[in-house]
Amino acid sequence: MSHAVAKAALSGRPDRAIDSIARPPDKIGHPPPASRPVLSRKFFQIGFNKCGTTFIARLFAMNGIPTVHWEENGLAEDIAFSKLSGRAPLQPWAHVTAFTDMESVRSINLPIVEAFRDFAYLDRSFPGSVFLLNTRRVEDWIISRYRHRGGRYARACAQARGVGLPDLADLWQADWDAHLAAVRSHFAGRPELIQIDIDKAGPADYRDALAPYFDLPTCPDLPGPGLRRKRAGYLPALDRMLNTPRAAIPAADHDRIAGGLAxxxxxxxxxxxxxxxxxxxxxxxxxxxxxxxxxxxxxxxxxxxxxxxxxxxxxxxxxxxxxxxxxxxxxxxxxxxxxxxxxxxxxxxxxxxxxxxxxxxxxxxxxxxxxxxxxxxxxxxxxxxGNDAFLGNPDRADPPFPDKRDRAIWRGALSDDAAEDGAPPGADRLGFVAAHAGSTDVDAAFLPGDRAALDRRGHGGLATGRADEAFLLSHRYLICLGGVAGLRDFAALANTRSVVLKEEDDWQGFHSGLFQPWRHYVPLAQGCGDLAERLAWARANPAECGRISERARAICAALADPDxxxxxxxxxxxxxxxxxxx
Known part of the structure; x- marks a missing residue:
């Protein structure tokens, strides 16, 4: 199968968010109720993600059975490390009965772990356990995986496996076929394996299939029409994701640029x-x-x-x-x-x-x-x-420079890792944002997550409710404040059709030598006291701003090249x- 699966009809039942007390929707972990003893028999969901895993987790959790779902990659990573180190797996969750979505795909250079594929190890470690192989129409599963987390999941997988995005479809199809065959061979003739096709099963089918082992009288609803309508928009987004051309870096430039970085x-x-x-x-x-x-x-x-x-x-x-x-x-x-x-x-x-x-x-x-x-x-x-924080989402909406708002914008966190010892956390940034409150030329505000900390200082109004990427990229001029946070933010800002106004300081990151003032960004003095002057220059030189932005994007394309x-x-x-x- 090639990435032509993007043209397949959408069907099946997408995963559903789970309401859970004091935990994010994708993280379920309920302690054993005092009125019910901990069950000695374990349950493991061993189908792939994007096959109704959250529905299965909710089925157990809402019936009072201690359940852990994904645990922000922790389940899979514990199983993998336990197997390598020789210790018993899942010890932090000894009280838990049901385990679902045992996978880890991080947007940093750590291994992909699909611990549900280690079913034989789990079978040996927890004798008498019940295993559920959940499946669906494979073409729909591949499409759903591509669009998981807005495409970030697929980009992380492609980077970790050293392939292009279109190649994932073939790899995922092969993984699917191999896993299903291995599961069915290992559990051949054993009643502890339950198989459910989520495209065909209703809530009662899960309850009935698991009834010999678990009491599950209450069943959650299946996803409604809202999520199905959302899935209807997957194909156009997937087409853009797989077919948008990426800048090619001439092989002759690889050694030159790599040498400059080194x-x-x-x-x-x-x-x-x-x-x-x-x-x-x-x-x-x-x-x-x-x-x-x-x-x-x-x-x-x-x-x-x-x-x-x-x-x-x-x-x-x-x-x-x-x-x-x-x-x-x-x-x-x-x-x-x-x-x-x-x-x-x-x-x-x-x-x-x-x-x-x-x-x-x-x-x-x-x-x-x-x-x-x-x-x-x-x-x-x-x-x-493989991390969108590096160069930004390659499929994000980024209007041409002339179509953007003639205004500068900054969004960021209150604290910076580079703050000098003894300085109040965020003092420089707080002063910068406060100085531009109400400005018609500069929209500066902190991210919503800093509102509580700002409230304690009496500056809650400096946090914004509008910080999404599309809003940021609707502006012609993007401000990058200095410090280590500036090093972290710069490449994603430079890889846009906007122009970066960058505060200069003496902090250096690995790519700092490639980007030069006035060639790839407009420099700001430390403290940004010349921001008005630099903004006036940029407004008077739109053609040069376009060239600055183009040259910066070319550098970013080089940084994204795996070779x-x-x-x-x-x-x-x-x-x-x-x-x-x-």
């Missing part, structure tokens, strides 16, 4: 000193690529283990190490040898001044200009091509090994 990544100075790494953060770790061992300070092993394919899995009980695990996967993709010191704190102050000296080179997502011993490495959460990224990372690690005598 050259900028090198520290201002390399000095080996016996001072250790006290100036590094709590995100400091070492990675031995040859042995696959990851350790914190003092050689303490971290809960990060490789699988047979050298993909590194993090124990989900330790989310603070997620950035380190992602960086380890980045390194392992391009290097099979070398000892690497890394510090994945977003704002790395190591190497910047006598009080922050470190004993040897490290890899870090940011640095102060002139910092010694700090090689720049892409920030895991914001600089991975170029691989060459860039390979060269950085080659330089790192040379600098450390490896």
């Amino acid at each position: 050259a900028f990544a090198r520290p201002a100075r390399i000095r080996m000193k016996p001072v250790g790494f006290a100036a590094c953060s709590g995100q400091f770790a070492t990675f031995d690529a040859a042995t696959g061992k990851v350790a914190a300070r003092g050689g303490v092993p971290l809960p990060i283990l490789p699988d047979a394919g050298r993909r590194f899995h993090l124990d989900p009980a330790f989310p603070r190490w997620m950035n380190v695990a992602a960086a380890v996967n980045d390194i392992a993709e391009v290097a099979s040898r070398g000892l690497y010191y890394i510090d994945m704190q977003p704002a790395c102050r190591a190497g910047a001044g006598d009080g922050a000296r470190i004993g040897r080179p490290i890899l870090a997502p940011s640095r102060r200009a002139g910092a010694e011993n700090v090689f720049l490495w892409p920030a895991p959460r914001a600089h991975w091509p 170029l990224r691989r060459r860039h990372l390979t060269r950085v690690l080659q330089d790192y090994r040379a600098a450390t005598g490896q």
Whole structure:
């Protein structure tokens, strides 16, 4: 099957959001009711996602049976790590009976985990359990997967598997066929396997099929016409997603751009000193690529283990190490040898001044200009091509420059990881937004999530209810404030038909050397005191603004190229090994 499945008729029953007390709709976890004993028999839903998994979870939960659904990737990642480490799986949920949607697909460089496909391991670990294989019309399932999370899910899958978006259809079809065959072979002749086609089953069919094992007198409703109407819009969106041409970077440019990125990544100075790494953060770790061992300070092993394919899995009980695990996967993709010191704190102050000296080179997502011993490495959460936070959703609506509002806009968070020690959190940003309150030229406001913190300071009115991407991109001029948050935001703003007005400071990220003032963005002085002047210049030079935007988008297209990224990372690690005598 090719991506021509996009033309198939839409049918089937989409997943339904679940109402759950004190948890987001996709996360269900109910403690065992005091009036009902914990059931010893477990239930595992082992069909793919987008096959009514939330309906199944709700069926159990609303009947008082302890149920956990997805757990924000935690179920799948616990099963994968438990299998690698030899411990019993799902120990944090010992009281739970029903487990659904055991999958993890993150928009950072961590392995895709489809733990429901480890049904044989779960069968051995929990003898006597009941397994439900939920299926649907496979063409509809593929379409639904493509449009899951607005396309972000598919983009993350494509990046993780190293393929183009159109290629996923064939891979997913093969996964579907192999999984169904394996399940049916493993459970052949065993009553513990229940199979339900969600396109044909009604609520009572689930209850009746599970009746020998679980008492489920109350059944949730199936999705209504509203969700079916939503699905009717999937095909046009899928067509745009699969057929919109992407900018091609000439192969001859790959080495040149990768070389420029690697050259900028090198520290201002390399000095080996016996001072250790006290100036590094709590995100400091070492990675031995040859042995696959990851350790914190003092050689303490971290809960990060490789699988047979050298993909590194993090124990989900330790989310603070997620950035380190992602960086380890980045390194392992391009290097099979070398000892690497890394510090994945977003704002790395190591190497910047006598009080922050470190004993040897490290890899870090940011640095102060002139910092010694700090090689720049892409920030895991914001600089991975499978993450829309990096370059923005490639299918987003972005009007031509002349059709946008003749106004500058800023949206962002109150805090910034780069705030100086002793400064009130968000002081600079608060002053910037307050200075432009009521302005007709500059729309500056904080994100709605900061409203409570702003209320406590008496500035609740500076948070906005309008922060969606379409509204942001309806403006000609996009303001990027400085600091590490600015490094994180810049590429997504630059990859638009708007023009970026960027506050200059001495923070550097891995791509900072590629973007030049007046060529790829309009510079603002630190503190943005010249914003009115720069905005007036931009308004007087619309043609040059168009060229600035076009050149910035060309750089972003290069950064999204998988081959170029691989060459860039390979060269950085080659330089790192040379600098450390490896």
